Structure formats: structure tokens, C-alpha cells
Amino acid sequence: MISSKLFNSYANRGMALESDINLTNKYYLDNNIAIIHKKPTPIKVAKVSYPNTHSVVIKEAFYEMPSTTDYNGIYKGKYIDFDAKEVKSNKSFSLSNIHQHQIEHLKKVYEHGGISFLIVKFYINNTSYLLETKNILNFIENENRKSIPIEYFEKYGYKIKESYIPRIDYIKVIDKLYFSEVSYEKEI
Amino acid sequence: MISSKLFNSYANRGMALESDINLTNKYYLDNNIAIIHKKPTPIKVAKVSYPNTHSVVIKEAFYEMPSTTDYNGIYKGKYIDFDAKEVKSNKSFSLSNIHQHQIEHLKKVYEHGGISFLIVKFYINNTSYLLETKNILNFIENENRKSIPIEYFEKYGYKIKESYIPRIDYIKVIDKLYFSEVSYEKEI
Numbered sequence: 243m244i245s246s247k248l249f250n251s252y253a254n255r256g257m258a259l260e261s262d263i264n265l266t267n268k269y270y271l272d273n274n275i276a277i278i279h280k281k282p283t284p285i286k287v288a289k290v291s292y293p294n295t296h297s298v299v300i301k302e303a304f305y306e307m308p309s310t311t312d313y314n315g316i317y318k319g320k321y322i323d324f325d326a327k328e329v330k331s332n333k334s335f336s337l338s339n340i341h342q343h344q345i346e347h348l349k350k351v352y353e354h355g356g357i358s359f360l361i362v363k364f365y366i367n368n369t370s371y372l373l374e375t376k377n378i379l380n381f382i383e384n385e386n387r388k389s390i391p392i393e394y395f396e397k398y399g400y401k402i403k404e405s406y407i408p409r410i411d412y413i414k415v416i417d418k419l420y421f422s423e424v425s426y427e428k429e430i
Numbered sequence: 431m432i433s434s435k436l437f438n439s440y441a442n443r444g445m446a447l448e449s450d451i452n453l454t455n456k457y458y459l460d461n462n463i464a465i466i467h468k469k470p471t472p473i474k475v476a477k478v479s480y481p482n483t484h485s486v487v488i489k490e491a492f493y494e495m496p497s498t499t500d501y502n503g504i505y506k507g508k509y510i511d512f513d514a515k516e517v518k519s520n521k522s523f524s525l526s527n528i529h530q531h532q533i534e535h536l537k538k539v540y541e542h543g544g545i546s547f548l549i550v551k552f553y554i555n556n557t558s559y560l561l562e563t564k565n566i567l568n569f570i571e572n573e574n575r576k577s578i579p580i581e582y583f584e585k586y587g588y589k590i591k592e593s594y595i596p597r598i599d600y601i602k603v604i605d606k607l608y609f610s611e612v613s614y615e616k617e618i
Contacts, residue, residue, distance in 0.1 A: 304486065
């Protein structure tokens with residue numbers, strides 16, 4: 243069971259970004275580009291009722307802490323794993339928005355040869371960045387700060403192009419970073 | 431919202447096997463062998479209440495149809511995706527136990543270069559088989575039968591060794607099938 247504060251920061255956080263990513267994943271799926279799904283929110287069911295023989299209704303349940311990230315799947319044979327976060331008004335992304343075990347999960351995926359990262363959308367400049375796990379770990383290991391400034395995303399992250407369809411084309415970044423012969427030039 | 435019949439066949443089905451697979455996945459995780467998690471059961475929340483400012487309780491919710499399989503993750507850099515089913519007393523696995531869209535999902539993963547399969551445990555001989563997607567599709571495309579007989583699993587599937595730790599060592603089969611130089615001889 244998690245608190246209402248955590249509920250708000252987890253279950254409700256980043257709804258606009260989440261919606262955009264879900265639409266993007268649907269686009270990838272419909273066009274056979276990648277198979278990436280959002281995991282359901284973990285819920286512990288305490289009581290169910292059977293109003294009739296044909297249906298079941300959950301009458302009491304609690305949100306649980308997710309044990310991994312929200313999104314995973316496959317692109318060009320590679321395992322993809324990430325989480326997505328919004329930063330409403332700050333100029334930095336507070337690490338309190340992501341759990342230690344989620345960082346550990348991203349790290350393990352990275353070590354096992356998967357492609358893992360965070361997508362962080364800053365509203366202050368209306369820009370979404372893809373930050374690879376190695377650069378998240380690099381920040382945590384070398385900085386004392388508890389939040390990653392937007393400048394770090396500018397320097398080590400990759401801007402994700404947003405448009406109508408697909409909304410937030412993060413696979414394009416993955417493509418350039420992991421499946422391109424030529425070195426990736428950041429879009430300014 | 432799904433019916434109580436589907437609830438029983440989905441949410442409650444295969445609890446012993448599910449428990450064994452969860453323990454196996456924990457073993458793989460603890461020993462840094464593979465990172466494979468069960469996805470949470472999808473639940474649509476209709477009503478929540480806040481008994482106090484620190485907690486949130488779900489007061490009405492409904493089970494939803496899963497859009498993918500139950501398990502996915504990464505092993506030796508490869509994307510792994512599967513579902514697990516138990517056959518309590520029959521000598522064949524009824525295809526009605528798996529949804530068309532789940533078959534489609536396994537097929538897509540296979541086509542995108544991932545490793546996808548079913549684990550089916552038959553109680554009649556207390557044996558768990560790993561059946562690769564290509565062989566599931568092969569059966570569906572070539573047979574008119576609505577259930578896959580145990581003989582098909584004997585012929586095209588791979589027996590999974592069961593022991594105390596890990597409970598159901600399916601990665602060993604994956605290893606032999608996908609990461610071994612020598613051809614795989616089935617254990618009889």
C-alpha cells in the first residue's frame with residue numbers, strides 16, 4: 243500500500259506525457275516499428291464481490307509500489323526499458339521522482355545489454371529529453387546534488403522530436419544512438 | 431471489465447505454476463542471470479477514497495483483459511516474452527486458454543527477433559513444456575483442432591527441468607536453443 247502523496251506522484255504523475263507515449267507506442271505497434279507497452283499499475287486486491295455469476299467487482303484494493311519501470315518491449319531485436327517523467331515548473335529533475343529500485347532496474351538492464359533510459363519532459367522549455375542509463379548513473383555517482391539540472395539533459399541527453407504523429411518519436415533517437423553507422427548529431 | 435468466468439481463467443489460473451515461475455525469476459534476478467518480471471494484472475479503477483491525507487483506497491475497480499503476455503524481460507541481451515498455463519487434467523492444451531491478441535503478440539515478438547514462447551504445465555504427467563511461438567503458429571496454421579495435444583508438446587516442445595532451486599529452469603532451455611553451439615538434445 244502506498245500513501246496518497248506517492249499515489250499522486252506515481253499514479254497521476256505525468257499524465258500528458260504518458261498519454262503521448264501511449265499514443266506513440268500505438269503508432270509504433272500499428273506500423274510494426276516496435277512492440278512497446280506500458281505495464282499496468284500494480285494493485286493489490288483485498289476484496290472482490292460477485293454481483294452475479296457473470297461478473298466480478300473489486301471492492302477494496304491498494305496501489306502498490308512498481309518493482310520495475312513503466313515501459314518495456316522490443317525494437318529491432320533489442321530489449322527496450324524506460325520510465326517517463328514530467329517536470330512541471332523546475333529547471334531540474336529531482337531524483338526523488340524515481341525510486342532507488344527503479345534506478346537499479348535500469349542499471350541491470352543496461353548491464354545485461356538492453357537499451358534503458360529515462361524520458362524527462364521539462365515544461366519550462368517544453369522539451370522532452372532521452373537520458374541514457376549510463377548518464378543517469380554517471381550523474382548519481384559523481385554529483386552530490388539530488389536533482390539533475392536541465393543543463394545536464396542539454397549536454398548528455400537527446401532531445402526528442404515532438405509532432406502530431408507520432409507524438410514523441412523516441413525510437414528515432416534510439417535508432418541514431420544504437421542502430422546508425424554515422425555518429426549522432428544532436429538537434430539544436 | 432471481464433466476466434467472472436474470465437476472471438477465474440485469467441486472474442486465478444495457474445497459481446502453482448505462476449508461483450514457481452515467480453520464484454524462478456527471483457532466483458534469476460538475485461543471481462544476475464536474467465531480468466524477467468511478471469506484469470501486474472491490468473485493473474481499471476472506477477472509485478477511490480482518501481480515508482485520510484496519507485492514504486488512498488480503491489473502492490471500485492474491474493479486471494481488464496491483458497493486452498500482452500504475463501512475463502517479459504531480458505536474457506543475454508535478448509528480449510524474452512512468454513505466458514504460462516496449466517492443464518489440470520486434460521491430455522491437451524485448449525487454445526481457448528490463450529487469447530487471439532496474445533498469440534498475435536507472441537508472433538510479433540518472434541517476428542521482431544525476440545524469444546517468445548508458452549510454458550505449459552500438464553498435471554497428467556507432471557511435466558512443464560516450453561513451446562516456441564513458431565511451433566504454436568505451425569499448429570494453428572496446419573491443424574483444425576482447437577487444442578494442442580500433449581504429443582505435440584512431446585514432439586516440438588522442450589521439457590523444463592524442475593527442482594527445488596530454481597523451481598522451473600526455463601532459461602536452461604533458452605540457453606540450449608538460442609545460445610549454444612551444439613544442437614539441443616531433448617531430455618527424455
